[in-house]
Amino acid sequence: MIKKLLLALFLFLQFFAFSQYKPLSEKATVSVFTCGRGNELYSTFGHTAIRIKDSENFFDVVYNYGAFDFRTENFYLKFVKGDLQYFINATSYEDFVFEYQMDQREVVEQTLNLSLEKKQQLFELLTNSLSSEESHYTYKFIDRNCTTKVLDKINESIGKPFLQKVDDKTITYRELFYPYFDNYFWYKLGINIIFGAKTDAKAEKLFLPVELMNSLDKAIVGGKPLVTKKEILVKGSNKLESEFSFLNSIYFIALLLFIIVILRKRFVYFSYLFVLGLLGVFFCFVGLYSFHEELLWNYNALLFNPLFVILPFLRGKWFKNFCITSFVMLVIYSVVMIGKPHLPLMIPFILANGFILFRFLKQYKKVQNENF
DSSP: OHHHHHHHHHHHHHHHHHHHHOOOOTTOEEEEEEEOOOSSGGGTTOEEEEEEEEGGGTEEEEEEEEEOOTTSTTHHHHHHHTOOEEEEEEEEHHHHHHHHHHHTOOEEEEEEOOOHHHHHHHHHHHHHHHHSGGGEEEOBTTTBSHHHHHHHHHHHHHTSOOOOOOSOSSSBHHHHHGGGGTTOHHHHHHHHHHOOGGGGSBOOSOOSHHHHHHHHHHOEETTEESEEEEEEEEOOOSTTOOOOOGGGSHHHHHHHHHHHHHHOOHHHHHHHHHHHHHHHHHHHHHHHHOOOGGGSSOGGGGTSOGGGGTGGGOOHHHHHHHHHHHHHHHHHHHHHTTTOTTHHHHHHHHHHHHHHHHHHHHHHHHHHHHHO
């Protein structure tokens, strides 16, 4: 432990001394790392970092804007609210790469064709980020993350918004990130349920690591490619390719809802709808509470209807009217969902809710006829 602390202190002092007094040499290089996906939710989309190497001055540092502290007080509440602070850190090249080697996550390096002046300017921008109020920033899924921060610094050093998105801008953000969860059904279901209307907008912003990598590949500076060299530093494994699991699939949800429907027990129906209603209340609350714009205007509340919370306690015409209202909202939701990538995930819920509400209305009509 003491050796690690001394090593960290040595690296810090070396970095501080170099960054304060020595300019980059002609041998200095700037490169961007695009890191592969991981098994944790926060690493689903990969990662971006930037490396500055100066062999003449024995300097090789990777700047990472994706650092956060799990020990932050009320970590998950801050994350949901959208005011969780991420920060930049600087680490040695060896330590950075070693972490990805241990996780068997791919690391691709793209060396940039920048003048020494631009390299120096970028180096100073990154150094200032470490020691100023820029060191911390409020994370936003689309608008502000490790990729957008690196993109901003490169554009700032060049002096204009040079790098632009070259990937498909006609698809929506939801369509863009949907395939990332192919091996994680419950993540895919949860993310698509809690994300609102903003993610159905056209994906015009560059915010994913692989998008930045593609944009760098196609960028031209002074008639020459911006990327002079591209190589794989760490080869990733195929461990994300998991075998089919029934419990980790839409078929499990479909079977569970089918069992609920065929039981034809009012208590089971009410319990099921009550749980959906609680989820709907949560979505509405989070949309108002959170600073994440992706959670606003969540039309999934039409399916996970907050009205379901009070439905079991209603009687007579109130019960009938709430069932009709809920059914109409379900129809509206079905229309809204046409063309959405997550429609297949929602079909079992749409069918189950529709059947239960229709059955409630049919039973109500039958009771009324008997009383008459």
